[in-house]
Amino acid sequence: EYVQALREWVAVESDSSDITKRSEVQRMMELVAEKLRVLGGKVEMVDIGMQKLPEGGTIALPKVVTAEFGSNARKATVCVYGHADVQPARKEDGWSTEPYNLTDIYGNLYGRGTSDNKAPVLAWIHAVEAYQALEIDLPVNVKFIIEGMEETGSNGLAAMIEAQRDTFFSNVDYIIISDCGWLSTRPALTYGTRGNCYFFAEVEGPKQDLHSGVHGGTVKEPMTDLIGILDTMISSNGSILIPGIRDAVAPFSDDEWKLYQKIDFDMDSYKAKIGVDQLMYENKVELLAHRWRYPTVSIHGIVGAFSAPGTKTVIPAKVTAKFSIRQVPDMDPAVVEKQVTDHLQSEFAKRKSPNKLKVTMIIGAKPWLADPKHPLYQAGKAAVQRVFNTEPDLIREGGTIPIARTFQDVMDKSIIMLPIGGFDDGLHSQNEKMSRYNYIEGTKLFIAYLHEVAQIKKD
Amino acid sequence: EYVQALREWVAVESDSSDITKRSEVQRMMELVAEKLRVLGGKVEMVDIGMQKLPEGGTIALPKVVTAEFGSNARKATVCVYGHADVQPARKEDGWSTEPYNLTDIYGNLYGRGTSDNKAPVLAWIHAVEAYQALEIDLPVNVKFIIEGMEETGSNGLAAMIEAQRDTFFSNVDYIIISDCGWLSTRPALTYGTRGNCYFFAEVEGPKQDLHSGVHGGTVKEPMTDLIGILDTMISSNGSILIPGIRDAVAPFSDDEWKLYQKIDFDMDSYKAKIGVDQLMYENKVELLAHRWRYPTVSIHGIVGAFSAPGTKTVIPAKVTAKFSIRQVPDMDPAVVEKQVTDHLQSEFAKRKSPNKLKVTMIIGAKPWLADPKHPLYQAGKAAVQRVFNTEPDLIREGGTIPIARTFQDVMDKSIIMLPIGGFDDGLHSQNEKMSRYNYIEGTKLFIAYLHEVAQIKKD
Known part of the structure; x- marks a missing residue:
């Protein structure tokens, strides 16, 4: 029933x-x-x-x-x-x-x-x-x-x-x-x-998609700009590089450490479950801490680019990355919104691109x-x-x-x-x-x- | 009729x-x-x-x-x-x-x-x-x-x-x-x-998509790795950074310069046509040369990531970038294939990621x-x-x-x-x-x- x-x-x-x-x-x-x-x-x-x-x-x-x-x-x-x-x-x-x-x-x-x-x-x-x-x-x-x-x-x-x-x-x-x-x-x-701040970062260039053969080399491509700024957010070992984000994170206390230590959690079966050979951290406490009480950045995808089967040779005119940052005490979504926007705009400015960047926080959950x-x-x-x-x-x-x-x-x-x-x-x-x-x-x-x-x- | x-x-x-x-x-x-x-x-x-x-x-x-x-x-x-x-x-x-x-x-x-x-x-x-x-x-x-x-x-x-x-x-x-x-x-x-070498670069991680809240922080995300390596291919001013690629390009001769100089080409109407405020080069000859007789990299899109409307909170398990490099004399697609593959694999290796990278050249046109x-x-x-x-x-x-x-x-x-x-x-x-x-x-x-x-x- x-x-x-x-x-x-x-x-x-x-x-x-x-x-x-x-x-x-x-x-x-x-x-x-x-x-x-x-x-x-x-x-x-x-x-x-x-x-x-x-x-x-x-x-x-x-x-x-x-x-x-x-x-x-x-x-x-x-x-x-x-x-x-x-x-x-x-x-x-x-x-x-x-x-x-x-x-x-x-x-x-x-x-x-x-x-x-x-x-x-x-x-x-x-x-x-x-x-x-x-x-x-x-x-x-x-x-x-x-x-x-x-x-x-x-x-x-x-x-x-x-x-x-x-x-x-x-x-x-x-x-x-x-x-x-x-x-x-x-x-x-x-x-x-954890809370979640979900962002859209849109880079807009030519008024319409262009043939990458006919026009490639004449314009700064929005995809290149977008990938360039996305790459400044996270280091290859997963650290968040956006200034200020990590400062707000509450320190990990001894009590928390002891509580985490007691938890029934098998790293190997977790690996098997999500289907990876290697986790970001090999130690249980560290892994759980990064899962629960540290912020993370995930890039979910890019809208407006070519994502269908085949080999289309296009310079997409407007591309929007979707990414989110998990929030932990004592982060504040309103502050994070400013930190992310300022960081991306400043990295984008360094590129001296004629394209336009618009950063919008769609969700800001504490x-x-x-x-x-x-x-x-x-x-x-x-x-x-x-x-x-x-x-x-x-x-x-x-x-x-x-x-x-x-x-x-x-x-x-x-x-x-x-x-x-x-x-x-x-x-x-x-x-x-x-x-x-x-x-x-x-x-x-x-x-x-x-x-x-x-x-x-x-x- | x-x-x-x-x-x-x-x-x-x-x-x-x-x-x-x-x-x-x-x-x-x-x-x-x-x-x-x-x-x-x-x-x-x-x-x-x-x-x-x-x-x-x-x-x-x-x-x-x-x-x-x-x-x-x-x-x-x-x-x-x-x-x-x-x-x-x-x-x-x-x-x-x-x-x-x-x-x-x-x-x-x-x-x-x-x-x-x-x-x-x-x-x-x-x-x-x-x-x-x-x-x-x-x-x-x-x-x-x-x-x-x-x-x-x-x-x-x-x-x-x-x-x-x-x-x-x-x-x-x-x-x-x-x-x-x-x-x-x-x-x-x-x-x-120009010729064209079209590549797929696939980064594969977990066996299936993961919830970015539940699992974010525990795995190296394929999207982060992919964006990291894509960003090593092109500088913010459009130069190709893949070692060896530019060495093969035939030098720009004086005769070519003269020929280009004579060509009827209005930069402003080209700008208007493709809908940009600023081109990569402000000089006619340089612009035409980069359009016709220098190689360019265009990133077309990423398959497997989230590209639909909405705010899905996903860690995509397998993502494939599609990009192409326009070929000019005296580049050779077989050589370019090796240069691109070696470069991306070497950049990927630096990330010490447990994910897997596969680079495939789909088209190699001279x-x-x-x-x-x-x-x-x-x-x-x-x-x-x-x-x-x-x-x-x-x-x-x-x-x-x-x-x-x-x-x-x-x-x-x-x-x-x-x-x-x-x-x-x-x-x-x-x-x-x-x-x-x-x-x-x-x-x-x-x-x-x-x-x-x-x-x-x-x-």
């Missing part, structure tokens, strides 16, 4: 980054609302306005679904955050199965959005359903906030949270987010995420960090102990869940990230999956967590 | 670089053959074998059309070379008109393949037709060789020419190629073309250079004088017509390039066109040239 529910959700291509799929995202949000209504929740679909498009014009943002189960003032109130949108996926990208057709292979459920984040959202809904089915009162009031723009930076959500701070969120004690994964086969509690000694994490340890009979790892997440920081900044609520995704689920990759084991045991974990969190003494 | 014939040919999407369009290229070759048969030529469609595909497998190459008008041993025999395939074109690339629907705007005939090379091929056929219509004997025997793979490197043609050297080509005295354009509004004769004092060029001058009442410019071409060099190497025949395309036809670009003026007057030029070339004393 749980698998069938997931199959129906995965079948919806709710890719929020592609505006041509916006109606699918909207339909997905309707399905989420419907599921919550069936359980008797007080459900609303909140209009969060319009999205501005880079090329001008606007498009409606997907509605945010909120729901409420119980309003007993003597109980604590938890609010579960999740999202129902997904990253892009096409069979041609190298999927072994149809990405939007849930496929069970040896107990692994393959499909875009399974682990990120449809199965965890369903598991939370099923946890509430389980209490109802067993006719046990929910030990806490449970609220839901499920959005449809997470994969593109949670556009519009922060404003909605701010607007409802004194209404929907006024009685919320704790926020629970399950939009991440374990580090190994051992369950984990997550106490930090990092988030919690105190792993908080009672929410004690409750998490107890719930993991009950369901899995083991201690969880205390981990951080290299990826970004921008909304964690928003909840913290806007409402000053305590937050826990309680993942159920497997370490090898392949989020954002080809062949994303969620195992039946993690999906079902994860549902049990959520049921147990609702029980444990009710034991926390209210301040 | 001439325009209608062109419209029918342009309507065929004979894009030879896209194997899914191969049947259209084949159909185009049938149309060419049909047109020549109608005029009573002795026409053959020559099978030139199969094309190997990069991903394995083979596909039939488009047949080569040969035709023969007249076989009088006392007359000279010219062989007109042309091609009927085109570069890719899609409306979305920025065309103002449908690229495969010939559109007449103020006397300019817009459409993919108009100038490159369908109108010139038709003009040659119409020149033969004109003699027939006027019931004048052709002053020379005229042969045609029209291929369908020029835009992707004339795959299979060199072998076919070699095979027919002692049959179809045995009595050919002169080769005429009209696959280029004038430099200004003044007619031109072309005595040299440059071609003729003696502009040859009688073929005297005949060209006379024909231009007759039709346009002016002296032609003696120019070279930055682009590549690989077959010129093949004709020279295999058959040791004298070659002339006799262009009729306008200087602003936009070959390989959006909005390619051929003006009615150049198309019709060009046909007259060909008629006159057949007369003039008959005056050359046979050796």
Whole structure:
């Protein structure tokens, strides 16, 4: 039954980054609302306005679904955050199965959005359903906030949270987010995420593409300029060369070192999982530190250049690099935006090119960090102990869940990230999956967590 | 009537670089053959074998059309070379008109393949037709060789020419190629073309794309490596930094300087035409020299990276840069292949990356250079004088017509390039066109040239 529910959700291509799929995202949000209504929740679909498009014009943002189960003032109130949108996926990208057709292979459920984040959202809904089915009162009031723009930076959500701070969120004690994964086969509690600043760097030259034979040698080519400035951002050993970026990074403490040292993490199986012979660092602590608490630059691609099959001989007239810099405490996206823009403009100026460079920060999401000694994490340890009979790892997440920081900044609520995704689920990759084991045991974990969190003494 | 014939040919999407369009290229070759048969030529469609595909497998190459008008041993025999395939074109690339629907705007005939090379091929056929219509004997025997793979490197043609050297080509005295354009509004004769070495440089890392948040910082990213090595090929002022490449370039002679100095070329209208504020060189002679007789590197694009709309946060696992180096005398593609491969591998080795680099030369076309004092060029001058009442410019071409060099190497025949395309036809670009003026007057030029070339004393 749980698998069938997931199959129906995965079948919806709710890719929020592609505006041509916006109606699918909207339909997905309707399905989420419907599921919550069936359980008797007080459900609303909140209009969060319009999205501005880079090329001008606007498009409606997907509605945010909120729901409420119980309003007993003597109980604590938890609010579960999740999202129902997904990253892009096409069979041609190298999927072994149809990405939007849930496929069970040896107990692994393959499909875009399974682990990120449809199965965890369903598991939370099923946890509430389980209490109802067993006719046990929910030990806490449970609220839901499920959005449809997470994969593109949670556009519009922060404003909605701010607007409802004194209404929907006024009685919320704790926020629970399950939009991440374990580090190994051992369950984990997550106490930090990196933020993300996503940039477009556009170099524009001739008014149209030129034949590289006929005109090559007469113009400074935008691609050459773009590659020249991109190459100044990162050294060959991965260090960020943009002045100032590394100064803001919080020093690595002895306590952190000890915590990292204890974590269950096998370098060899990590290598095997991502399919590399050699990692950037050979030491576990150093590797995890660079994954979780140091910034990184990734260049994702170049738009406007020739990327089709064949041997076109073109000088592309306008090319745009897409890259992002993961943010860690105490970096500030507004400062990073200036550092990156200044650096690229200054490197570009050195080239004395007649082309034009435009640098734009498209996403500026802050990092988030919690105190792993908080009672929410004690409750998490107890719930993991009950369901899995083991201690969880205390981990951080290299990826970004921008909304964690928003909840913290806007409402000053305590937050826990309680993942159920497997370490090898392949989020954002080809062949994303969620195992039946993690999906079902994860549902049990959520049921147990609702029980444990009710034991926390209210301040 | 001439325009209608062109419209029918342009309507065929004979894009030879896209194997899914191969049947259209084949159909185009049938149309060419049909047109020549109608005029009573002795026409053959020559099978030139199969094309190997990069991903394995083979596909039939488009047949080569040969035709023969007249076989009088006392007359000279010219062989007109042309091609009927085109570069890719899609409306979305920025065309103002449908690229495969010939559109007449103020006397300019817009459409993919108009100038490159369908109108010139038709003009040659119409020149033969004109003699027939006027019931004048052709002053020379005229042969045609029209291929369908020029835009992707004339795959299979060199072998076919070699095979027919002692049959179809045995009595050919002169080769005429009209696959280029004038430099200004003044007619031109072309005595040299650059060659082209087209490379793929592939950097392969993780076995699949990775989430840049979850895994950024743990692996050396293939994009960073690729950009790092690409940036070592060209300085910011456009100089090629690959060791050895510039050593092979023939020195610029005083005679050349004088010839270039005389050429009718307006820097400002060239700037306006390609839409730049500043060129690489401010001096006419230097600019033309870098366009025609110095090598250049153009980076066309990167395949495998993220080039779609949106903000995907991916570490691409395998990325392939496509770039090409224009060849000039006395460069040798085989030597260039080794220089480029060695340079990139050595720069890559410095990065100490666990990723794998593979450099492949996909096309290796030699440059071609003729003696502009040859009688073929005297005949060209006379024909231009007759039709346009002016002296032609003696120019070279930055682009590549690989077959010129093949004709020279295999058959040791004298070659002339006799262009009729306008200087602003936009070959390989959006909005390619051929003006009615150049198309019709060009046909007259060909008629006159057949007369003039008959005056050359046979050796």
